[in-house]
Amino acid sequence: MNAIIHLATGFGIALTIIDAQSPKACTLHTTGLAVAGFAAGIIVHALLDYAPHCYPVNSRVDFISSLILLGVLIVTARKQYRLLLCCCLTGSVLPDIVDLLPAIVNKQLGWHLPVSRTPLFPWHQQIYSGSVYSGDCGVSNLNTGMVLAAVTGIVLLKRKGLRAIFSLKISTIYKKPRAGRK
Ligand SMILES: [Zn+2]
Numbered sequence: 138m139n140a141i142i143h144l145a146t147g148f149g150i151a152l153t154i155i156d157a158q159s160p161k162a163c164t165l166h167t168t169g170l171a172v173a174g175f176a177a178g179i180i181v182h183a184l185l186d187y188a189p190h191c192y193p194v195n196s197r198v199d200f201i202s203s204l205i206l207l208g209v210l211i212v213t214a215r216k217q218y219r220l221l222l223c224c225c226l227t228g229s230v231l232p233d234i235v236d237l238l239p240a241i242v243n244k245q246l247g248w249h250l251p252v253s254r255t256p257l258f259p260w261h262q263q264i265y266s267g268s269v270y271s272g273d274c275g276v277s278n279l280n281t282g283m284v285l286a287a288v289t290g291i292v293l294l295k296r297k298g299l300r301a302i303f304s305l306k307i308s309t310i311y312k313k314p315r316a317g318r319k
Contacts, residue, residue: 141206143233147225151222152298153291155221155222155301155302160217163218163301175225177225178228178230179183180261183258195264204231222302237256255266
């Protein structure tokens, strides 16, 4: 499945975890939550790759947009959630980074990075992968649509998590006592 879709699921996982925790719990248990989010990202990646899928996004566009999205999300997140968000996002794309990134970089940039013939993650092997080779992407489109609908639903329902990750910066600024005011 396209990396940008995997990233979207990683964001959904981060949002679900952060929404379920208080800011204090997120701060106290950041490492444990980050490890859980990282593992959840890999598991969801596996499920998506086992399911029948095509690649609706061109590989170059997918590569560049995923890189930009990853950077923007991590840089704009509040510092206390950055590790957790980073782990959920990287977990969701790690299998592709390990097994597929060298070949993609070689193709896009003309480099000659070593490429392993046997993927480390079994769902990237042809016999286990749900990659559709027949060109009939009906089921894939349905799967992709359901995944994106689920992530959209999470974003809409987990607004507390969304505000915690990005918007509290603004409210914190507003809460600062004004100089000279008693
Ligand atoms: Zn994959």
